[in-house]
Amino acid sequence: MRAVVQRVSRAGVFVDGESAGAVGAGLLVYLDVAVDDDESDGVLLAGRVANLRIFSDDKGQMNLSILQNSCEVLVVSAFTVQADARKGRRPTFETAASHEVAEGLYERFCESLAGLGVKVSRGVFRAEMGVESLNDGPICILLDSKKTF
Secondary structure, three states, X not given: OEEEEXXXXXXXXXXXXXXXXXXXXXXXXXXXXXXOOOHHHHHHHHHHHHHOOOEEOOOOOEEEOHHHHOOEEEEEEOHHHHOEOOOOOOOEOOOEOOHHHHHHHHHHHHHHHHHOOOEEEEOOOOXXXXXXXXXXXXXXXXXXXXXXX
């Protein structure tokens, strides 16, 4: 399971011009499930996102997590996070799980994050979405449950 985690001042997701989810200050997480992922990957990655220390303390150092900062998280499913563009000009998505498998694990990730005390908003799984965000920093972190990077 992979995530692109962005610290944002605000973010929102839209489907057919209608708001589907939004957050104020917090995190925007683009999430995808790989073919070899299971529930434990979602639980592990939710813990890493919740405890990622990328918010500033009173000294301006990135020492606080989303849990300590009482911010929100917007989770957007994005199979393109699994893209492999090492060969040629067209990325492949061979490592992305099928939508039947991915949806349940996406939901489990969101539930795990909420279970840690994080307020979670979501995009719409498999929908064509428009995402607006105001990146704060900019801070953008890549996470992988298999720790490949």
